[in-house]
Amino acid sequence: MRVALAVPCYVDQLRPETARATLILLERLGCEVSLAFDAPCCGQPMANVGATDNALAAAACWTRSAAPFEYVVMPSGSCVNHVRHHLGDAHSARVTYELCEFIAGPLGRTRITGAFPHRVAMHLGCHAQRGLRLGGSTELNQPLSGPMYSLLSGLDGISIVPQSRRDECCGFGGSFSIGEPEVSAAMGRDRLRDFAANDAEVLVSSDVSCLTHLESLLAGGAARLRTLHVAELLEEATR
Amino acid sequence: MTNTHADAAATFLGNAPSARAHDDALWFIRGKRDGASNIPEWEALRTAGAALKAHAMGSLAELLESFEARATAAGVTVHWARDAAEHNAIVLDILRRHNARRVSKSKSMLTEECGLNEHLEHAGIEVIDTDLGERIVQLAGEGPSHIVAPAIHWRKEEVAELFHRKLGTPIDESSPEALAAAARVHLRDSLLHADASITGANALVAETGGVVVCTNEGNADLGMHSAPVHIVCVGLEKIIATLDDLAVILRLLARSGTGQPITVYTTHVTAPGPGAEMHVVLVDNGRTARLADAEFRSALHCIRCGACLNTCPVYRRSGGYSYGHVIPGPIGAILAPAVNLEQHKSLPFASTLCGSCGDVCPVRIDIPAQLLAWRGRVARAGKLPASYRSGMRYLGGTFGNAERFARAGRRLRWALRALPWLLRGRWNPWTRVGRALPVAPAESFREWARRTGRNQ
Numbered sequence: 001m002r003v004a005l006a007v008p009c010y011v012d013q014l015r016p017e018t019a020r021a022t023l024i025l026l027e028r029l030g031c032e033v034s035l036a037f038d039a040p041c042c043g044q045p046m047a048n049v050g051a052t053d054n055a056l057a058a059a060a061c062w063t064r065s066a067a068p069f070e071y072v073v074m075p076s077g078s079c080v081n082h083v084r085h086h087l088g089d090a091h092s093a094r095v096t097y098e099l100c101e102f103i104a105g106p107l108g109r110t111r112i113t114g115a116f117p118h119r120v121a122m123h124l125g126c127h128a129q130r131g132l133r134l135g136g137s138t139e140l141n142q143p144l145s146g147p148m149y150s151l152l153s154g155l156d157g158i159s160i161v162p163q164s165r166r167d168e169c170c171g172f173g174g175s176f177s178i179g180e181p182e183v184s185a186a187m188g189r190d191r192l193r194d195f196a197a198n199d200a201e202v203l204v205s206s207d208v209s210c211l212t213h214l215e216s217l218l219a220g221g222a223a224r225l226r227t228l229h230v231a232e233l234l235e236e237a238t239r
Numbered sequence: 240m241t242n243t244h245a246d247a248a249a250t251f252l253g254n255a256p257s258a259r260a261h262d263d264a265l266w267f268i269r270g271k272r273d274g275a276s277n278i279p280e281w282e283a284l285r286t287a288g289a290a291l292k293a294h295a296m297g298s299l300a301e302l303l304e305s306f307e308a309r310a311t312a313a314g315v316t317v318h319w320a321r322d323a324a325e326h327n328a329i330v331l332d333i334l335r336r337h338n339a340r341r342v343s344k345s346k347s348m349l350t351e352e353c354g355l356n357e358h359l360e361h362a363g364i365e366v367i368d369t370d371l372g373e374r375i376v377q378l379a380g381e382g383p384s385h386i387v388a389p390a391i392h393w394r395k396e397e398v399a400e401l402f403h404r405k406l407g408t409p410i411d412e413s414s415p416e417a418l419a420a421a422a423r424v425h426l427r428d429s430l431l432h433a434d435a436s437i438t439g440a441n442a443l444v445a446e447t448g449g450v451v452v453c454t455n456e457g458n459a460d461l462g463m464h465s466a467p468v469h470i471v472c473v474g475l476e477k478i479i480a481t482l483d484d485l486a487v488i489l490r491l492l493a494r495s496g497t498g499q500p501i502t503v504y505t506t507h508v509t510a511p512g513p514g515a516e517m518h519v520v521l522v523d524n525g526r527t528a529r530l531a532d533a534e535f536r537s538a539l540h541c542i543r544c545g546a547c548l549n550t551c552p553v554y555r556r557s558g559g560y561s562y563g564h565v566i567p568g569p570i571g572a573i574l575a576p577a578v579n580l581e582q583h584k585s586l587p588f589a590s591t592l593c594g595s596c597g598d599v600c601p602v603r604i605d606i607p608a609q610l611l612a613w614r615g616r617v618a619r620a621g622k623l624p625a626s627y628r629s630g631m632r633y634l635g636g637t638f639g640n641a642e643r644f645a646r647a648g649r650r651l652r653w654a655l656r657a658l659p660w661l662l663r664g665r666w667n668p669w670t671r672v673g674r675a676l677p678v679a680p681a682e683s684f685r686e687w688a689r690r691t692g693r694n695q
Contacts, residue, residue, distance in 0.1 A: 007684050009638060013648040014677050016684035023693075035694045038685075040644035048592065049623065050614030051631035057639025130594030139550065139598035141277045165266070169552045173591025175627070180589065181668040182249040186258075186556050187591075188674075216674035 001107065002032045003071040006062075006096070008079045008208070009041040015208045021235040022075040022099055028238055029107060037072065039065035044082035049175045059087055066092040073102045075231045077128025077206045085131065098206065099231055101134055104147035111150065114237035117157030121200035121225075123191065123214070124148055125207035126169050134206070138167055148206055148230055155237050161198040168194075172213035188217045195225060202226045204233045244589040248557030261392055262555040268388070269549045271498025272599065281494075288491050289603035291484040292540035295476075296530060302445040302478045303521065309448025310519060313510040318520045323353035326522045330355060330437070330470055331362055333518055337468050339364060339434035345452070345459035346370040347439030348386050348543055349474050349522060352565045355437075366437075367429040369458035371422050378405045384559030386566060387496045387545035392558050426458065436462035440473040441542070442488055443519075446481045449509040450519060453492060453502035460506050469511065471519045476526050476539045488542060491601035496544035529577055534612055538573050540602045547596035547606060553589055562586060569596035573609040576616065584622045587613035641685075648683055655679035 003026060007019040026033045039062040043055030062083070066072050072095050074080050080098045087093065097105065104110045124135040124146070135149060136142030144166065153160055171177065171187025191214060195203055203225050205211045215227050228236070252258050295302055307317045320326035326349075334342065342359065344350065344366055356366045356377075368377040372389035376382060379401055383389030390398070399413035408421045430436075438459045442451040450471050452459045463469040479485060485507075493499040511517035529539055548554045548568030559567035564575035564583060572590065575583035587610045596606040617623060623631075637647045654662060656679050663670045670676060688694040 009644065009648075012684045013652060014679065016680055016682065016687055019684040020687065035688050038641045040641055041638035043638065045638070046631045046634055048611065048614070049588070049627055049631060050611070050616070050618035051623065051627070051635070052615055052618070054631040054635030057635055059639075061639045061641075126591065126593035126595075130598060137598055138273055139595055141273060141281070167595075169591050169593035169595070171552070171591060173593070176588065176591045178668045179585075180245040180248060180553070181672040181674075182245070182252050183553055183556050184591075185672040185674060186252055187552050190262075212677055213674075216669070216677065219673075219675045 001030070001071065002034065002069075003073050003102070004034045004037040004066070004069040006037045006039070006065070006072050006074045006079075008074060008076045009045075010212070011075060011208050012040065014212065015229070018075050018208050018229040018231055021229065022073070022231040025231055025235045025238065026073065028235075029103065029109060029112065031107070034069070037065045037069070042079050042082050042087060044079060044086070045174055047082065047086060059089075062087065063089045063092055066095060070095055071102065071106060072096045073099055075099045075229060076208065077125045077132055077134060078209055081127035081131035098128055098132060098134060100147040100151050100206065101132065103151060110147070111154035112234065112238060114234065115156035116152075116233060116237040118201045119159045119161050119199055120152065120202045120204055120233075121161050121163060121195040121198065122149065122152060122166075123170060123203060123205040123210055124167065125205060125210045128206045129167055135167065151234060152204065152230070158237075161195070161200045163194045163198060165190075165194055170210045170213050172209050174209070177213060184213075185217060188213050192217055192225070200225060202228055202233070204228050204230050206230055243563055244557065244561050244585045247561035247563065248553075248589070251558040251561055252556060257392070257394065258556060258558075260394055261558060264391055265549045265555045268497060269546075269599075272495055272546055272549065275494040275498040275500065284487060284491055285601055285603050287487045288542075288601050289540065291479060291487060292542075292602050293537070295479050295484075296536065296539055298480070299475070299478065299527075299530065302480055303475060305445040306443050306448055306478060309446075310509075311448075313448055315448070315511060315517045315519055318518060320520055320522045320524070322524045323522070326353045326472065326520055326524070327355055327358040329520050330472065331359060331364075333468065333470055334359070334364055334435055335362075337435060337516075339468065341365045341367070341429070341433050342435045342437055343367050343369050343430050343433035343458075343462040343466065344437040345439065345454060345462055346373055346389070347437070347472055348383075348566065349439055349472050350437065351382060352474075352524065353472070353522065355472065367426070367433070369426050369430055369456075369462055370454070371419065371426075371456060374422060374426060375401065382565070384567065385545060385548055386543050386568075392560075427461070430458060430461040431465050433462065433466050435468040435470065436466035437470045437472060438463055440471050440477055441492065442485055443473060443478045444480075444482060444485055444507075445478055447507070447509055449507045451485060451489075452506045452508065453489070453504065455497070455499075455503045457504045460504055463508065464512060467515050469508075469515065469517045471517070473519065473521060474526060475521045475523055492542055492544050495546040495599065495601040525578060532577070535573065535577060535609055537604050538570070538609060540604055541570050541574075542602060544601055546599040546601065550595045550599045551590070552593065552595070553591065557589070562589070569606045569610070570604070573606055573613060576613050580617065580620060581622065584617045587611075587617060645683070645685060652679035652681075652683070
């Protein structure tokens with residue numbers, strides 16, 4: 001299956017290993033991956049503060065880049081949520097998938113063979129959780145579920161640790177982390193406390209933005225927690 | 240940024256034990272709500288709630304007139320108030336005609352919105368809030384910080400100290416049972432001997448002309464049935480069409496708000512008692528103007544259950560007062576900007592857009608979408624902070640072009656490596672709260688792809 005890898009702006013610049021892991025993983029699963037998708041950003045950072053005019057150029061560039069493809073895969077629930085629900089382009093909305101959603105959906109692999117013998121805390125980003133509905137929500141009395149959960153829980157040796165507030169926000173929220181730094185950091189620290197209380201060795205997230213925020217708060221206390229994007233974890237588990 | 244919410248929230252978080260207790264107390268209620276909503280028909284109930292409120296707002300005039308006709312026929316006097324001032328004047332006028340000096344009042348966010356207590360006290364009338372939480376904040380000279388649990392920000396030791404000063408309870412008595420018992424004795428006297436009773440209303444039923452009042456303490460019932468005059472102060476958006484609709488609202492309200500199947504007392508008043516008077520004051524105060532704004536109309540569907548406050552990770556960690564509006568939390572953040580955009584422009588940004596509020600709303604108000612839409616209104620009104628405006632202009636010019644983006648990214652990564660001491664300044668909200676700067680890689684993904692020839 002031919003897919004385009006769309007790399008979110010902050011992943012490209014701050015965590016390229018997530019994009020490389022996504023590329024390797026998709027190829028390992030039999031995809032032909034094109035890196036010709038060159039739009040830097042979907043425009044969400046601007047749109048989410050209400051500056052929709054400033055998001056237009058990025059959105060137009062994104063739409064142009066997506067046009068030739070039938071599948072566009074992103075290692076980010078947040079960007080895909082923006083593309084699907086806010087970009088205003090029907091083609092982009094139809095062809096763009098979050099990584100695990102793509103693997104379990106169009107690729108038809110709800111389980112992949114691999115091993116990851118560690119205690120893992122799962123943090124699905126809020127936009128993957130409630131925007132794309134890629135995880136069961138406590139608000140809706142749904143069990144822990146969804147493509148990321150099923151791919152992870154299918155790995156040999158993995159233990160997904162319980163959490164007292166499993167779908168609580170990490171506090172990043174884009175501009176929120178800058179506009180309300182105290183609340184933002186308090187939310188992140190509470191998530192880390194929850195992971196630590198359940199003896200997690202590894203934190204895995206659908207979104208680099210959540211990971212970056214939680215990582216930034218690790219210095220000091222719970223420094224032993226290893227942080228991985230789900231693409232990195234799955235790539236490592238399937239080597 | 241003249242960011243009133245962020246500053247107030249930082250102050251709230253400064254008292255760490257209190258802030259943690261606040262978060263824990265609200266999370267506990269959120270958990271009870273999850274349990275109470277775990278019934279097979281829950282999502283269908285939410286859909287029915289959304290539909291019946293949309294219908295009521297779409298036939299507002301005829302439903303209100305139908306309510307008025309039936310209530311009037313039953314001997315109730317119905318008043319129409321355009322705004323808070325008219326509402327306060329109507330209530331004061333009724334009380335003066337009865338020479339009322341002492342008034343008992345059950346929980347009512349509408350009277351908080353209108354500043355009724357201050358208005359009546361200024362005219363020499365004593366108002367006693369008879370809901371326990373309301374009485375706590377009233378004795379402390381505060382307003383409610385939560386629409387259902389007004390004193391949620393108070394810890395029991397603090398209440399003990401307050402009651403000791405105000406009600407003469409023993410200084411070391413802080414068991415909730417003893418404090419509630421002391422309040423019960425104190426309030427019962429006020430309830431039984433008040434010259435008039437004021438209540439809010441959770442619903443007005445057009446087909447019966449009835450007023451529905453829900454409480455857990457029975458204080459509204461004691462008040463309205465003891466006093467010679469009962470005045471109901473209510474926002475006109477509380478109208479619903481039928482008793483069938485009421486059944487839906489009642490099932491949604493307490494399960495969402497407190498995790499109870501239904502409130503302990505649910506009273507449907509359709510006429511004044513023998514020899515008594517009953518008045519209903521229908522208040523607009525900006526509601527019909529909101530109805531005219533299609534983008535934000537559905538915010539009027541709110542039944543004031545408080546579920547979005549309890550679930551909001553920002554509200555739980557910032558407290559009700561940080562919103563600077565009578566209705567705090569996510570619903571307050573979409574109601575307040577319509578009242579005064581300049582004053583409340585920071586509220587739509589007091590959210591990570593995590594979406595939890597929308598998923599607990601019993602009438603399916605898409606609060607996250609409205610928060611985002613209000614951000615757009617703030618931006619288009621030129622009210623974004625200057626740093627956001629210039630920052631977004633820069634991003635807008637950079638992120639839509641691969642070459643410019645690559646250059647900007649290189650500069651950012653160089654700065655993160657070469658000037659971390661500069662980026663860690665007090666001016667930087669990222670690092671100011673103890674967050675480390677990200678470690679910048681030498682090479683971006685696209686640089687790697689180009690170098691390795693993978694970008695073909």
